[in-house]
Amino acid sequence: MTSVVSVITAVHGPSAKFLADAYKSLNEQQLPVGWEWQWVIQQDGETDDVASYVPDDPRISFGQGRHGRAAMARMMGMSRVVGEYVRVLDADDMLTPGALARDLTVLTGQPGIAWTTSRVLDLLPDGSTVGFDQDPPEGPIERGEVLTHWQAHDFRAQVHPATLCVRRDLLLALGGWMALPASEDTGLLLALNAVSRGWFTAETGLLYRKWPGQSTSQAAHSEQEERAARMAVVEARAEALLALENWRIDAA
Numbered sequence: 001m002t003s004v005v006s007v008i009t010a011v012h013g014p015s016a017k018f019l020a021d022a023y024k025s026l027n028e029q030q031l032p033v034g035w036e037w038q039w040v041i042q043q044d045g046e047t048d049d050v051a052s053y054v055p056d057d058p059r060i061s062f063g064q065g066r067h068g069r070a071a072m073a074r075m076m077g078m079s080r081v082v083g084e085y086v087r088v089l090d091a092d093d094m095l096t097p098g099a100l101a102r103d104l105t106v107l108t109g110q111p112g113i114a115w116t117t118s119r120v121l122d123l124l125p126d127g128s129t130v131g132f133d134q135d136p137p138e139g140p141i142e143r144g145e146v147l148t149h150w151q152a153h154d155f156r157a158q159v160h161p162a163t164l165c166v167r168r169d170l171l172l173a174l175g176g177w178m179a180l181p182a183s184e185d186t187g188l189l190l191a192l193n194a195v196s197r198g199w200f201t202a203e204t205g206l207l208y209r210k211w212p213g214q215s216t217s218q219a220a221h222s223e224q225e226e227r228a229a230r231m232a233v234v235e236a237r238a239e240a241l242l243a244l245e246n247w248r249i250d251a252a
Contacts, residue, residue, distance in 0.1 A: 118205030
C-alpha cells in the first residue's frame, strides 16, 4: 500500500511564474520506499493567469476559488488533499534535496512528534543565499517553546512556518491557517506548538525566495496597527490552546 504526503501551494498571478522552479524541486525529491507525493495547487482568484503555469502531471491537483489571500486558498485546497501528512510549499519557494524524506523519517519514526520544520535559506535576487542566525539545535520542540521565543523576539519564531510538515488530522482539528491577511502560517505554527510537540531539522529544507512581488515585501505587511492586531490574535489563540490541558496531542 502506498502512503501519500500532500504538498499544498497557494498561488496568485504574480507568483505563478515560479511554479516551474517549485515543481522541479518537488519532482527531484527522493521519498522513502512506499511513499509518493501529491501536489495540491490552489489559485487565490479565478483569473486566467495561473493555469498555464501549472505542470502537466497526474500527481498535481489544480483548483481556483474566490480571492481571499493565502489562508483561504490553502484551506480550499485541503478539500482535495489525500495524504496523511501535509507539507507547505509556497509558489515562489523551492524544496531542497531530501527535504520531504527527512520530514517523513521524523514523523514516522519519532514517537510523539506531530509536525516538523527545518532550516531555511533566503534566496536573494542575485542568486546568493542568506541563513538565519538563531536556528535552534536539531531535535524536538516542546509544547509552548515557539510561543515563548516568539514573544521574546518581537514576534519572530525560531522556526519557519513555510517549512511546516504536519499531520493532516491535527491541521484540520485546529482549523488550519488563521483567517488573517498575513501571518496566517505563524498562527498555525503557534497553535500546533500549543497542543503538540514538533521537530526542527538543522539541514536546510527550503529556499525562501526574496523578490519584489512577494506579499511580505509590501508596505502593508509592516503597517504597525495591522501588525499589532495580527500578533494579538495569533498570541491569544496560542495561549488559549496552551491552557486547555485536554487539547494535548500525543502523536503515535
